[in-house]
Amino acid sequence: MNERKFEIIIHATGAATCNRLINSLQKVIVPENFTAEIQLVEGAEKYFAYDTAMRASDAKYKIYLDERATIVNENFLLELLKIFNADKKIGAVGTSGAIKLSTHGVALNSAKRAPKNFYDYAEIADGFFFATQYDLPWRHDLFKDNFFGGQAQCVEFKRAGYKIFIGGDWISLDDKNFALDVDARNIFLDEYSKDLFPLVSVIIPTFNRPKYFKEALDSALNQTYRNIEIFISDNSTDDATERLIETYDDARIKYFHHKNFDAHDNWNFARDYNNPAAEFVNWLMDDDIFYPPKLEKMVEVYRNNPDVSLVTSKRHLINADGKVTSETRTPFESSVKIDGEKAGKIFFSNFENYIGEPTTVLIRKKFLRNGDLCWHDDERGFFNLVDVSTWCQLLSQGNLFFFNEILSCYRAHNETASVWKYTAPLVAIQLAKLIKSAWERKIFLKTQKDVYDSIISWFKGPGLSGFLASVTRNYYGAEFETLKKYYVTMAQALVDGYKLELPPVEYSEQDAIKKIR
Numbered sequence: 001m002n003e004r005k006f007e008i009i010i011h012a013t014g015a016a017t018c019n020r021l022i023n024s025l026q027k028v029i030v031p032e033n034f035t036a037e038i039q040l041v042e043g044a045e046k047y048f049a050y051d052t053a054m055r056a057s058d059a060k061y062k063i064y065l066d067e068r069a070t071i072v073n074e075n076f077l078l079e080l081l082k083i084f085n086a087d088k089k090i091g092a093v094g095t096s097g098a099i100k101l102s103t104h105g106v107a108l109n110s111a112k113r114a115p116k117n118f119y120d121y122a123e124i125a126d127g128f129f130f131a132t133q134y135d136l137p138w139r140h141d142l143f144k145d146n147f148f149g150g151q152a153q154c155v156e157f158k159r160a161g162y163k164i165f166i167g168g169d170w171i172s173l174d175d176k177n178f179a180l181d182v183d184a185r186n187i188f189l190d191e192y193s194k195d196l197f198p199l200v201s202v203i204i205p206t207f208n209r210p211k212y213f214k215e216a217l218d219s220a221l222n223q224t225y226r227n228i229e230i231f232i233s234d235n236s237t238d239d240a241t242e243r244l245i246e247t248y249d250d251a252r253i254k255y256f257h258h259k260n261f262d263a264h265d266n267w268n269f270a271r272d273y274n275n276p277a278a279e280f281v282n283w284l285m286d287d288d289i290f291y292p293p294k295l296e297k298m299v300e301v302y303r304n305n306p307d308v309s310l311v312t313s314k315r316h317l318i319n320a321d322g323k324v325t326s327e328t329r330t331p332f333e334s335s336v337k338i339d340g341e342k343a344g345k346i347f348f349s350n351f352e353n354y355i356g357e358p359t360t361v362l363i364r365k366k367f368l369r370n371g372d373l374c375w376h377d378d379e380r381g382f383f384n385l386v387d388v389s390t391w392c393q394l395l396s397q398g399n400l401f402f403f404n405e406i407l408s409c410y411r412a413h414n415e416t417a418s419v420w421k422y423t424a425p426l427v428a429i430q431l432a433k434l435i436k437s438a439w440e441r442k443i444f445l446k447t448q449k450d451v452y453d454s455i456i457s458w459f460k461g462p463g464l465s466g467f468l469a470s471v472t473r474n475y476y477g478a479e480f481e482t483l484k485k486y487y488v489t490m491a492q493a494l495v496d497g498y499k500l501e502l503p504p505v506e507y508s509e510q511d512a513i514k515k516i517r
Contacts, residue, residue: 006036006077007059010067011046017067017174024071031078047140047149054135062135066128069171076170083167084133091162092132092154094125095170101196103225103300105189107151108178111304114166122166123196124154129171136160146181148188155192193226198279198303200295200362202230205270206286207263210240212411213286215322220284221250225295228252229278233270235261274371281365283358289318289409290359298362301401309340309367309398310391312355313407320413327406330354335404340395344444347391348454351431351461355400357410358387367397375437385430392434396443421475422508425483428466429505432458432486436500451498455490463487477508 008025012018022038030036039057041049050064061084073079083093098110099122107113107124114122127150136156143149154164202220206213220230232255234241245255258266280299284290298311317326331346331354332338347355355361369376373386375393435454438445445451467487470480485503493500 001060002035002058003060004034005059006030006034006061006063007053007057008036008038008063008065009050009053009057010038010040010065011049012040012042012067014067021065021067021069021071027074028071028077029074031081034077034081036077044145045140046145047138047143050149051138051140054138060133062132064127064130064132065171066173068174069128070174071170072172073168073170076168079168079170080131083165087163087165089161089163090165091134091136091157091160092125092130093165093167094122094127094131095129095167097122097125097154097164097166099123099166100303101151103197103296103303105151105185105193106180108147111300117169118166119168120166122164124151125164125166126150127153128173132157134160134162142187142191143184146184147178148181148184152188152192155195159195189224189226197225197227197299199275199277200225200228200280200282200299201273201275201278202228202282202284202295203270203273204230204232204284204286205266206232206234206236206241207266208236208238208241209286210236210244213241214244215289216284216286217248217253219290219292221248221252222292223290223295224292225299228295229254229275231270231273231275232256233258233261233266233273235259235263235266271373274365279365280362282362285357285359285411287411287413288357288359289322289411291407291409294407295362297403297405297407301403302362302364305337305399305401307399308337308401309364310343310355310361310394311401311403312361313403313405315356315360316406316409318409318411320411322411324409325412328354328356328410330402330404332402332404335402337399337401340397340399341444343400344392344395344438345450347388348435348438348444348450348457350457353388353391355391356387356408358390359408359410361387361391361394363390363394367394369393375434385427389430389434392438392444396441421470421473422477422479424462424466424469425475425479426466426505428458428462428483429479429486431462432490432500433502436502439498439500448498452494455494455498458490459487463490478506479508482506 010018010021025038039053041053043049054062080093084090097114098107098112099114100112101107101123102110107126127147130150139149139152139156143152157164204216230253234257237259242257301311302308314330315328316324319325365371374389435458439451445454466483482505489502
């Protein structure tokens with residue numbers, strides 16, 4: 001290996017273009033006691049040509065130049081040498097690139113691109129100028145002639161323990177239009193997503209509905225975001241879902257079947273799953289559906305917004321047959337990031353769950369309370385309201401990002417918890433407990449006017465609907481009796497300094513409704 005030699009490697013496809021680059025190289029100043037030579041390589045497969053040239057050269061420093069580039073700084077070799085000498089862990093240097101690669105996998109279109117005159121470490125260096133001080137094989141087995149080969153080389157250097165650096169403003173590029181090779185992007189994401197992007201745990205609890213479950217599972221497996229695992233907790237009384245799982249050959253699936261579990265055992269088993277390697281978790285109810293770009297878009301928001309603790313979106317409502325019946329209403333007219341406190345106040349002002357069901361939201365785990373769902377112990381009660389309680393916890397930790405784009409489906413049918421006769425009074429009860437928590441902690445409800453308005457909204461909304469639903473369904477169990485007591489307590493609070501001394505909840509449907517813990 002010649003420690004004092006630069007090899008400038010150009011993949012040549014057009015003589016005129018190469019001549020312009022070579023003429024600019026003639027003016028470059030070579031550092032004292034160093035030599036530099038130009039090697040033109042040909043052939044349709046650019047990265048095979050690069051690899052062949054690399055192996056044929058004894059130079060320590062190799063510079064791979066796009067033939068459309070022109071050198072605009074005659075001292076770039078000296079500046080490049082200073083960068084390499086400053087940190088021996090720098091494996092490659094580029095003149096442009098992505099500080100952080102976006103989840104769609106295209107450095108040229110990434111949200112966090114290196115600005116002009118950027119001089120620092122980055123995730124991906126563009127391949128128009130790519131200088132190395134160590135030799136690693138080019139992945140010509142995966143890429144032939146597109147910019148993903150250059151991106152792949154950056155990840156290969158990182159895999160080998162080296163860093164990527166974006167240096168000086170050394171080149172200009174005549175043609176900056178590059179066609180996206182979708183197949184190559186898919187290959188790149190399949191190979192490198194685990195190196196570049198955080199792991200997402202998708203958690204699916206399921207029971208005795210393999211048809212819906214298959215649609216849900218397929219929607220998770222078909223995500224454009226690759227770095228996921230799928231944890232399935234199944235308490236089906238038969239083996240239909242287990243036989244279905246056996247038809248899948250995908251290492252991302254972790255499946256557990258517990259015939260002896262009741263609904264809450266199954267929910268708890270799923271809820272207790274906590275892979276420390278996963279930064280995010282997204283619940284997927286076994287009758288709901290993800291649209292393909294859901295996780296890709298939501299992870300990208302988190303990566304670029306450390307202040308965001310909750311990412312959600314609009315969703316379709318579908319019926320038992322999967323037909324879209326409507327889309328959810330939203331208080332926002334476009335995609336927006338808003339203060340978490342404000343987002344919580346919107347909910348407590350009308351109790352409309354615009355944030356969505358468990359399927360809708362991607363959760364950054366570090367914002368959960370002790371890694372668990374729900375706001376605090378008093379809100380751990382029922383899985384038919386665990387989502388709203390969790391959203392309160394997340395919004396108390398940071399801001400909300402709302403996609404005014406439909407990224408998932410919620411299926412409404414006659415087997416959902418919302419149609420159970422005791423659900424409406426229980427929801428009203430739990431929402432009253434959330435009011436109490438928000439008021440006592442002075443989160444979302446900070447003033448007497450805040451709590452007054454929220455209690456009035458509770459009476460007009462979930463309190464009334466819970467009462468009427470019980471009467472309409474001829475249900476007068478313990479949950480209904482508890483709700484009647486809450487009516488009295490909530491009314492008394494309006495005239496007694498807003499002291500919410502809520503009585504304990506009583507349950508009559510012990511086989512179906514009981515505390516989760």
